[in-house]
Amino acid sequence: MFLRSPKTTNLTDEDLVARLNAGGRSALGVLWDRYAHLLFGVAMKYLKHAEESKDEVMGLFEELPALLGKHEVKRFRPWIHTVMRNRCLMALRKHDPEVMLVEEPPQEETSNEAALHEASLQALETAIGQLPEGQESCIRLFYLERNSYDQVAARTGLPVGQVRSNLQNGRRNLRIILERHGQQH
Numbered sequence: 001m002f003l004r005s006p007k008t009t010n011l012t013d014e015d016l017v018a019r020l021n022a023g024g025r026s027a028l029g030v031l032w033d034r035y036a037h038l039l040f041g042v043a044m045k046y047l048k049h050a051e052e053s054k055d056e057v058m059g060l061f062e063e064l065p066a067l068l069g070k071h072e073v074k075r076f077r078p079w080i081h082t083v084m085r086n087r088c089l090m091a092l093r094k095h096d097p098e099v100m101l102v103e104e105p106p107q108e109e110t111s112n113e114a115a116l117h118e119a120s121l122q123a124l125e126t127a128i129g130q131l132p133e134g135q136e137s138c139i140r141l142f143y144l145e146r147n148s149y150d151q152v153a154a155r156t157g158l159p160v161g162q163v164r165s166n167l168q169n170g171r172r173n174l175r176i177i178l179e180r181h182g183q184q185h
Contacts, residue, residue: 013076017068025065031076032061038121039084041144046088050145056087127177135170138163 009030011019019027036057043053060083073079128139134156141152142163153160 014074017073017076020065021068028061028064031064035080036061037125039080041121042081042084043088044144044146046085047091048146052091053088056084056091060084060087123178123181124174127174127181130177131170131173134158134162135166135173138166139170139174142167 009016011027011030013031013034016027016030020031039057039060040053043056044050047053047056060080067083071079128136131139137156138152138158141147141155142149147155149160149163152158152163156163158166
């Protein structure tokens with residue numbers, strides 16, 4: 001999927017936006033590490049195709065410095081979520097002109113819901129990373145990249161029966177990990 005740097009920074013998203021606006025291109029990499037995988041999840045929700053979703057995330061990050069230069073962003077997380085959603089809706093609109101665009105979320109309620117959703121996605125991403133390697137790769141390929149059992153088997157080199165077993169065990173282990181950390185499944 002997307003490569004992420006294990007390094008973290010104590011800077012807030014808004015600090016990173018300010019640095020990016022001031023020409024600090026390294027801030028873009030930190031924002032990528034924080035958001036690319038989550039925005040991929042948003043894109044998959046709307047577009048249902050892994051390659052098209054990856055392209056939309058890449059396109060958003062290519063345009064991000066220019067977009068941030070045009071908009072005053074007070075809270076980056078809900079803003080980037082809305083921008084990604086609108087990119088996806090525009091992509092869908094190319095095929096079906098009736099798809100509606102959403103300009104801005106209503107401030108408090110949608111922002112709180114988006115923050116909760118974002119926290120749940122981050123917890124899920126962390127939990128997936130804690131799975132044994134075979135379960136992790138099968139979960140990512142099947143659920144996040146939308147591959148069939150046969151496609152997962154071909155990409156991992158595992159028999160289809162083992163793929164099904166890894167998916168079943170992976171789902172169970174994810175539920176356990178998330179419950180252990182107080183997340184609902």
